[in-house]
Amino acid sequence: MAQELTPAAADTIVVSLLNPSGAPAGAAHLVAKLDHLVHGLRVSGHLSELSADQVKNIIWALHDAGHLRSASPVAPEGVSPTYDQDGLISIHNADFLEEPRFVAAYARGIAAAGCDYNFRWRVHVGLWAASHASKLAGDFVECGVNRGFMSSAMMQYLDWNQLSRRFFLLDTFRGLDERFIADEEKAIGRSAASFGYAECFEEARKNFAEFHNVFLIRGPIPLTLPDVDSEQVCYLHLDMNCAPPEVAALEYFWEKLVPGAVVLLDDYGAPGHGFQKTSMDRVARERGQQILTLPTCQGLLIKE
Template sequence: MRARELRRRLKYLLSGDSTLPGYAADGFRTYNKNTDFKDEPRFAAAWAFAEEGNREAWKKRGRVPDVRWRAHTCCWAASRALKLEGDFVEFGVNAGLLSMTVCRYLDFGTIDRKFWLFDTFEGIPAGEMTMDEEHFRKQRNRGIYFDVFEIAKRNFAPFPNAVLVRGALPASLDGVAIDRIAYLSVDLNAASYEKASIERVWDRVVPGAAIVLDDYAFESHEEQNRMWNAFAADHGQVVLTLPTGQGLIVKQ
């Protein structure tokens, strides 16, 4: 055994898996993979901006979750959207951890698009859902969410073309003038909400647009997983499962 490998194993025995190389956060670990995206200056600055703006919104948890790989996925999808016609839309924002990263990464205030940000801004609303989803809703509202609308307004103040739409989906879509959608992020934590919302806007999503599904491959979100698989099949699409727990559809 080489000395370098021996030192690595000894370090692991003494200090645990925190000493291993790679990315370890958000419920998964990588090894022997290139994760340079984390340190790319433009992305790192965008993430730091979003992380700082979300500290107060995550005070119940005591820390902002490290979802950088999820944010990287969103930045990739949003960058592609610049080559398409249409606005940006996020269903499920909270205080904007992912969408703030996207806005800073793209310098969104200089772009002639709207970023429509839909949320109650006070947690997951009660409504049609399974017993498991209802349990999850109560757990998350108790342990994470509270009224963050003022925080969100402050966070997106540097981007005058980012529009906060407060209310429960899909009803909050009423009267909002979105003609075409080039980027869509979905994180509503309940299959019925996501199904009703995508059905309202599917025809506005332009071909080639990426739809990022935040909850798709997480345990305890099986109802959403099944719903999106069925929706994709019914519309001639396919969902890519990502190790982040996200799902990705590129509309064909």
């Protein structure tokens, strides 16, 4: 057993955990061995010899095995994480996950997209933003709609047909437009084919058919921005995975945003979206405002 208490032994166990070939009992045995190994390395003072990659592998192997829900590196001993998805692990209160109104709204989002993106805290933020906006005058706008996960969840949450509001939904409904991807983004591999977006206009149209006063505007932003027949906007959601159309939309709508209007930026702090973040920071800064970075990777701005 003493032979096992080396950092190198961690690799063997982790590889087995990531590629479980045996019966569940075999996996449980490996988990127990890993636990023993880490404990042994700790008490013998060798834990710090694990490389950064080994530590990452161990964490991901445990995560894959579902163990981080009960034993997370962010949680003090005896405290279980309350949330663990979409790059965010937290021990803080997440009671919203159980609220029937949230659960119904999230389920409506899944129905729209045809799958679960597992990003409940992001949707929680979006629903809060939409509720806030619904108390102001003005229209709702989303740039980057796809099949409508977030906006369908919001409309369900707000009981949209009772609100008498207008919702403008802008998208190519077929992915990014090469002409509106920045050179800085192309340099890191962003292209019209990125993220694998497929044609989805008909699906989106059917999805939103139950909601009143919804206007689907098809085509590339910025070219379609003048098609939004609105002078007052209380909610703006930008989710296009590239900077130029997001910058153009924020600049275009800025003067139309009513005081207190909410601007929600998806992927603002996400890895691989750095140029989006610095571009949006610049637009906000030029207007004397600052974007709040949320731990969900979203950015939030309230128009002053």
